[in-house]
Amino acid sequence: xxxxxxxxxxxxxxxxxxxxxxxxxxxxxxxxxxxxxxxxxxxxxxxxxxxxxxxxxxxxxxxxxxxxxxxxxxxxxxxxxxxxxxxxxxxxxxxxxxxxxxxxxxxxxxxxxxxxxxxxxxxxxxxxxxxxxxxxxxxxxxxxxxxxxxxxxxxxxxxxxxxxxxxxxxxxxxxxxxxxxxxxxxxxxxxxxxxxxxxxxxxxxxxxxxxxxxxxxxxxxxxxxxxxxxxxxxxxxxxxxxxxxxxxxxxxxxxxxxxxxxxxxxxxxxxxxxxxxxxxxxx
Amino acid sequence: xxxxxxxxxxxxxxxxxxxxxxxxxxxxxxxxxxxxxxxxxxxxxxxxxxxxxxxxxxxxxxxxxxxxxxxxxxxxxxxxxxxxxxxxxxxxxxxxxxxxxxxxxxxxxxxxxxxxxxxxxxxxxxxxxxxxxxxxxxxxxxxxxxxxxxxxxxxxxxxxxxxxxxxxxxxxxxxxxxxxxxxxxxxxxxxxxxxxxxxxxxxxxxxxxxxxxxxxxxxxxxxxxxxxxxxxxxxxxxxxxxxxxxxxxxxxxxxxxxxxxxxxxxxxxxxxxxxxxxxxxxxxxxxxxxxxxxxxxxxxxxxxxxxxxxxxxxxxxxxxxxxxxxxxxxxxxxxxxxxxxxxxxxxxxxxxxxxxxxxxxxxxxxx
Numbered sequence: 039x040x041x042x043x044x045x046x047x048x049x050x051x052x053x054x055x056x057x058x059x060x061x062x063x064x065x066x067x068x069x070x071x072x073x074x075x076x077x078x079x080x081x082x083x084x085x086x087x088x089x090x091x092x093x094x095x096x097x098x099x100x101x102x103x104x105x106x107x108x109x110x111x112x113x114x115x116x117x118x119x120x121x122x123x124x125x126x127x128x129x130x131x132x133x134x135x136x137x138x139x140x141x142x143x144x145x146x147x148x149x150x151x152x153x154x155x156x157x158x159x160x161x162x163x164x165x166x167x168x169x170x171x172x173x174x175x176x177x178x179x180x181x182x183x184x185x186x187x188x189x190x191x192x193x194x195x196x197x198x199x200x201x202x203x204x205x206x207x208x209x210x211x212x213x214x215x216x217x218x219x220x221x222x223x224x225x226x227x228x229x230x231x232x233x234x235x236x237x238x239x240x241x242x243x244x245x246x247x248x249x250x251x252x253x254x255x256x257x258x259x260x261x262x263x264x265x266x267x268x269x270x271x272x273x274x275x276x277x278x279x280x281x282x283x284x285x286x287x288x289x290x291x292x293x294x295x296x297x298x299x300x301x302x303x304x305x306x307x308x309x310x311x312x313x314x315x316x317x318x319x320x321x
Numbered sequence: 322x323x324x325x326x327x328x329x330x331x332x333x334x335x336x337x338x339x340x341x342x343x344x345x346x347x348x349x350x351x352x353x354x355x356x357x358x359x360x361x362x363x364x365x366x367x368x369x370x371x372x373x374x375x376x377x378x379x380x381x382x383x384x385x386x387x388x389x390x391x392x393x394x395x396x397x398x399x400x401x402x403x404x405x406x407x408x409x410x411x412x413x414x415x416x417x418x419x420x421x422x423x424x425x426x427x428x429x430x431x432x433x434x435x436x437x438x439x440x441x442x443x444x445x446x447x448x449x450x451x452x453x454x455x456x457x458x459x460x461x462x463x464x465x466x467x468x469x470x471x472x473x474x475x476x477x478x479x480x481x482x483x484x485x486x487x488x489x490x491x492x493x494x495x496x497x498x499x500x501x502x503x504x505x506x507x508x509x510x511x512x513x514x515x516x517x518x519x520x521x522x523x524x525x526x527x528x529x530x531x532x533x534x535x536x537x538x539x540x541x542x543x544x545x546x547x548x549x550x551x552x553x554x555x556x557x558x559x560x561x562x563x564x565x566x567x568x569x570x571x572x573x574x575x576x577x578x579x580x581x582x583x584x585x586x587x588x589x590x591x592x593x594x595x596x597x598x599x600x601x602x603x604x605x606x607x608x609x610x611x612x613x614x615x616x617x618x619x620x621x622x623x624x625x626x627x628x629x630x631x632x633x634x635x636x637x638x639x640x641x642x643x644x645x646x647x648x649x650x651x652x653x654x655x656x657x658x659x660x661x662x663x664x665x666x667x668x669x670x671x672x673x674x675x676x677x678x679x680x681x682x683x684x685x686x687x688x
Contacts, residue, residue: 211407214374215468219421220395229420233411 079103079290086286102291112295114265115272120299121184122257122268123250126191130246131239134194138201138235139227143213153202159195164255172259182266187257191250197242204238205231240310244303251300269296323350324384324398324475324508326371331380331390333366340366342532343380348510353502356512357519358529359555367529368478368512372401384475395424400469401478404485406461408453408468414440415449418468432471439467442504459490466501476508483518495521516556520544528552545669550677553603559634561671562604562645568672570597575667575682578602581641584619588667589682595672603671603679606634609647610664611655617662621645623655637661 077093078086079102085092106112140146141153171190172181180186208231216226257268267275273296276289326348333341341363348354356364369375371382373394382390389397400421408417415436422432440446443463453461462482469477483491483498499522502509513519519526520540528535528543528551536548547553553561566578566586576592577585578600586602611617621637624644633653637645647663655661672680 209405209407211403211405212409214372214394215401215403215407215409216420217374217394218372218399218401219468219472220424221420225424230409 075290075293078287079294081287083285083287090286102287103295105288106291106295111264111267111272112269112292115267115269116296116299118184118187118261118266118272119251119269122187123247125184125188126250127243127247129188129192130194130197131243133192134197134201134242135232135235135239137198138203138205139231141198141202142205143210143231156195156198159193160199164190168255168259175260181260182263186260187266187268190256191246191253194246197246200238200242201235204235208234237310240307244307244310247303248300322398322473322475323506324348325350325386326476326508326510327381327383327386328367328371329381329383331367331370331382332378333363333370333375334378340532341370344532344534345380346527346534346537348508350508351506353509353511353522353524355519355523355526356510356529357514357516357526357555358535359514362529363532364512364514364527364529365480368401368480368510371476371510372399372478373397398475399478400472400474400476401480402462402465402469402482404481406453406465406482406485408461408464410453413450413452414445414456414464414467417453417464418471421468421472435471435473436467439470442470442501443467458486459494462486462494466498470505474507476510477505479509479511481513482511483513483515498522516558520556526556528555530555546679546681547603547671548679550601550603550673550679553671553673553679557605559606559646562602562606562609563673564602564604564639564643564645566600566602566672568592568595568597568600576672578670578672580619580639581643582619582639586618586665586667586670588670588672590670590672590680591683595680599675600680601673603673604645604665605669606646606648608666608669609645610666611635611647611649611653612662612664615662617664619665620660620662623657623659623661626653626655626657628653635661637663 074093078090080098080100081093082099082101137156141149141156175181175186175189180189212230212234213226216230221230252270253268254270254274257271258274261267261271264272264275273292276292326346328344328346328348330343330345331341332339332343344363344367356367358364366375370377370390373389373392377390380390381388384397384399409420412420418436418439419432422435436449437446440449443466445460445463445467448456448460448464453464456464462485465482483494486494495518502522511518511522520543523540525537525539526543527537530551536543536552538546538548543552543556547556547561550563554563564580566580569577569579569585570592572592574592575587575589576595577587579585580602619639621639623635624638625636627634627636628651631651633649633651633655635647635649635653635655637647639645645663647661649655668682670682674680
């Protein structure tokens with residue numbers, strides 16, 4: 039009996055070790071390209087032109103980063119990305135929360151039909167509406183503006199769906215207790231229910247920010263002037279025909295620079311991101 | 322401040338279904354009224370109508386003569402304790418209690434004083450800075466009561482507040498509630514499906530069934546003079562025994578009933594208004610005793626014994642097949658399959674006619 043148990047524990051331990059090794063191997067596969075990019079960014083372009091294996095030995099330099107700070111428009115693009123992603127995230131959270139509360143708690147004619155229409159938005163690919171949207175934004179003179187970059191992202195059916203489901207999961211007794219506590223509808227929304235949706239807000243906010251930060255297609259179409267490029271579009275614009283051979287170190291430094299804000303975001307919101315991603319996986 | 326609550330002819334419908342059907346009721350100031358009934362009888366709906374959480378389709382609800390059924394819940398001067406407690410999870414205990422007062426602009430020092438007083442009264446003063454998630458079920462329950470108390474309302478509504486507690490805590494909290502009601506002078510309405518809660522807490526009980534009131538009365542009235550067979554069945558443990566009987570006519574004084582096995586039982590139920598014919602005899606277990614030396618009026622075979630410590634319940638099958646639960650002492654010597662002689666206390670029986678109307682004994686008549 040005890041032998042069987044110790045065998046089973048040993049079996050489990052060796053199984054855990056195999057899993058651990060697999061996880062380490064996978065982590066190395068994931069992190070290797072990042073380390074490669076950082077390594078390349080710390081080498082002179084000329085040296086890399088001769089042989090990229092020079093990344094494994096000195097000399098290393100921060101010239102590429104100094105060149106970014108001195109000559110590139112990357113700061114402007116980062117600012118644009120921050121404004122667009124930040125603005126989009128804030129407005130999405132506000133709209134999705136209000137809509138979610140409305141769909142979950144208010145009774146109004148056509149509510150269920152309207153909710154279905156919103157959900158249908160999940161099935162419409164961006165490419166299908168791209169040309170029409172481009173024309174409408176052109177007529178409204180919204181191209182090359184922050185509004186033009188932010189507005190399309192505000193139609194966020196996933197956000198509305200997520201918040202609706204979250205509000206629905208909050209017991210209605212809380213609303214009722216607050217009603218008896220003389221709270222107005224807005225007070226109930228603002229002081230009782232909204233604070234309880236922070237986990238959902240964090241999930242939605244993180245996903246929205248990351249999606250917007252990495253978005254390429256619409257900013258490429260709408261922001262045609264260099265000063266209105268977001269980081270993704272700006273980075274792509276620097277990749278001339280010979281950039282990958284003649285300016286590889288500089289290019290990699292730009293990539294590191296572009297990824298830094300996301301890294302910082304991750305460090306701050308690590309807990310929420312892990313929860314959000316694992317939650318999404320379970321769902 | 323206390324409330325005289327008057328409910329007049331109220332109706333509540335959910336779509337085509339009528340859940341409260343022309344119900345009227347008056348609750349006196351400072352009274353502890355319990356709405357008792359099975360699930361789906363409409364008792365919680367009625368409570369929620371008083372609270373303003375459900376609309377009133379017909380009829381009126383008034384407090385101290387002023388109609389409140391057209392007022393929003395927050396304007397009715399009523400506090401409610403929910404079954405799930407409905408504490409705000411992100412607020413501390415103190416904030417939970419203060420929330421309602423802040424919404425009506427009560428001064429901060431008054432709020433602090435009331436919260437501290439409620440905390441002291443309910444012995445949760447040391448928990449004021451904790452959040453509900455850090456509290457046990459019993460502590461949450463006290464906070465929910467505290468949230469109601471600080472508002473100093475005209476009436477308290479309790480919607481099955483003990484049902485989420487374990488058995489031991491429920492008994493303790495029940496006793497504490499009974500003590501609390503004497504300290505907090507206010508009208509209280511308590512909804513439950515637990516007859517023990519109803520019997521132990523209530524000044525009066527409203528027994529509800531199938532959207533209507535079956536009986537309103539003090540706990541002992543409900544227990545000893547149930548108005549209908551439903552009330553007799555629902556209140557009391559074990560459930561009242563029901564035995565088909567025939568009432569012999571042409572008597573004066575107490576009626577004699579004839580059991581299925583031919584046994585005659587003299588009761589204290591006046592015969593004046595009774596017509597001879599078939600009835601159902603209702604007898605509580607404590608009115609049926611095991612008779613020593615075969616002196617009982619009938620006999621039966623013991624099917625099951627339930628030893629409860631202080632008494633023993635004996636499930637006995639009579640000769641005609643009907644089952645009667647009798648009561649004996651804790652150390653009863655009766656065993657399963659024994660044939661026992663049973664005495665029936667004719668002064669503590671009830672008769673129910675075909676329409677379930679009840680007939681009770683009167684003092685002074687021989688049973």
